Amino acid sequence: MGSATKAYIKPHRQSDSDQLSAAPESNSNPNSPTVPETVVKKSESTDEKALDRWFLEQRGNKRVPKRLNIPNELLVTTAGQLKLIGNITLINEDGSVTRANNLNLCRCGASNNRPFCDEQHLEVEFFDGGAVTRPSDCMPVTQPQSLTVTCVKDGPLKFRGYLRIYNKKGQECITTSGALCRCGKSSKKPFCDNGQSCEGG
Numbered sequence: 001m002g003s004a005t006k007a008y009i010k011p012h013r014q015s016d017s018d019q020l021s022a023a024p025e026s027n028s029n030p031n032s033p034t035v036p037e038t039v040v041k042k043s044e045s046t047d048e049k050a051l052d053r054w055f056l057e058q059r060g061n062k063r064v065p066k067r068l069n070i071p072n073e074l075l076v077t078t079a080g081q082l083k084l085i086g087n088i089t090l091i092n093e094d095g096s097v098t099r100a101n102n103l104n105l106c107r108c109g110a111s112n113n114r115p116f117c118d119e120q121h122l123e124v125e126f127f128d129g130g131a132v133t134r135p136s137d138c139m140p141v142t143q144p145q146s147l148t149v150t151c152v153k154d155g156p157l158k159f160r161g162y163l164r165i166y167n168k169k170g171q172e173c174i175t176t177s178g179a180l181c182r183c184g185k186s187s188k189k190p191f192c193d194n195g196q197s198c199e200g201g
């Protein structure tokens with residue numbers, strides 16, 4: 001009988017939208033039973049794979065970042081913003097969390113949309129040459145890394161995680177933690193000088 005061929009069941013091909021609908025909310029309880037089937041079948045479970053999976057689950061919203069396969073980098077521009085690229089988790093002053101691959105952060109202190117640059121540095125004629133003179137304290141890597149940046153209220157941008165800080169003059173500093181000035185007054189720009197030059201902002 002030809003029923004054998006008719007009994008063939010076409011395998012379900014899971015689309016990105018399927019994955020999104022099956023995936024838990026980003027802030028959901030980890031004990032939630034709505035774990036995607038594809039995740040359960042994978043026996044390997046490392047931090048790197050978990051991060052890759054998070055980026056995969058969030059795909060579909062074009063504003064949501066991808067997992068970039070490069071180390072984090074911060075370009076200190078002359079008389080302008082801090083341009084950050086990488087796998088970034090930004091903790092805002094109100095405690096909310098933003099994940100991003102690409103951020104333009106204010107370092108002049110005049111932005112109306114802090115911590116982001118809104119080009120107000122042009123209005124206030126902020127000027128800093130963007131020198132990066134601090135020595136590196138770790139070796140360069142080629143693998144992607146995670147970076148967490150915390151906006152301290154009336155204070156600097158504290159970061160933790162691998163970061164190459166550089167400018168277009170060829171200066172660089174590779175480090176894994178620090179605090180970046182965002183009031184524009186530090187004597188050690190782009191780093192914070194612990195409030196020696198400002199009232200804390």
Ligand code: FES
Pocket residue numbers: 080081082105106107108109110111112116117118119120121122
């Ligand atoms: S650096 Fe652009 S608004 Fe402050």
